[in-house]
Amino acid sequence: MSEVEVAPGEIIAEAGRSATRMFQVAEGYVRLVGLHEDGSEALITIFVAGNCFAETAVVSRRPYNHTSIAMVKSRVRVLHENDFWDLYHSHSAIPEALCRKFAAIISRQFTAREMRATTRLRVQIANMFADFAEKCAGDLTSSPIALDFPFTQSDIASIFDVTRQSVQREVTYFKEQQLVEKRDGAWTVLDLDRLRRMT
Incomplete structure (x- = not known):
């Protein structure tokens, strides 16, 4: 992975663009946002150091669903899709880890929905x-x-x-x-x- 510095407010990956890279926060904070119908931003989640993001779009070979933006001066690691697929096919631990991550994300979404309904x-x-x-x-x-x-x-x-x-x-x-x-x-x-x- 290469590493880049991003300024506060700088877009890292933009919704609708081809998913050619995945990312990991090395330092700082990154917000993932969607858009309301009126064009205003909706905060979806905040990524902290260690969090990877955008790998779902790379795996599914579709454009980025959401826009990621640096909240403060941050360092972000970048992995190009070609390198991602080389690693994916060379190391069985990677698809296994991704399956666990995607399953955990789905479980958290259900838990969050239940919490909002009952808490x-x-x-x-x-x-x-x-x-x-x-x-x-x-x-x-x-x-x-x-x-x-x-x-x-x-x-x-x-x-x-x-x-x-x-x-x-x-x-x-x-x-x-x-x-x-x-x-x-x-x-x-x-x-x-x-x-x-x-x-």
């Missing part, structure tokens, strides 16, 4: 903040934990397919309970243990 929005958002904190923190025993990538209440609403007003109500509760805060556009988790107990 209060407050608990879902608490779980999201706790997950983000654990991915950002080097030491989970220290507090507070700064989330070093930007996301908005509108992004949260996109993730859970709810209105921004619903998210604002829950975030206000978290702030009042001194669980999270936002300073200078950046989120901070103030009490990870209490957030986890909510979930």
